Amino acid sequence: MGRYKSMNFTLHVINETLRLSNAMPGLFRKAVKDIPVKGNTIPTGWTILLVTHALHLTSNTFKDHLEFNPWRWKDLDSLVISKNFMPFGGGLRQCAGAEFSRAYLSTFLHVWLTKYRWTTIIKGARISGGPMLAFGDGTHIKFSEKKN
Known part of the structure; x- marks a missing residue:
């Protein structure tokens, strides 16, 4: 199962x-101590919502943050990634299925790209990016098996 990790691109x-359109709009956490923020204090015990979409789209971390650019991951420092990219949560509270999801998606993409062709039709081209990517007028994809 670990062979998918060699599929760098x-x-x-x-x-x-996942950075541009995460399925999880946010992470809930509880403040375990008072947290000072710009002259205010989040009291111990309060619930905090970390909006991962906002974290993933910061221009301070990700140059041209609204652009789809897989090549950016080649040169990103692992410390920067660990503090600014958390589609599956982080630390001890990371989703137990995170690695399975990556393995599954890697396998799916490999089969899809090597065995099939597709044509995408986006009606009206209304794409919106709130906490989640949405196609307002729908999207249609036609699949066909590749000929050898």
């Missing part, structure tokens, strides 16, 4: 897709 595409 595929993993970059997956990371970039």
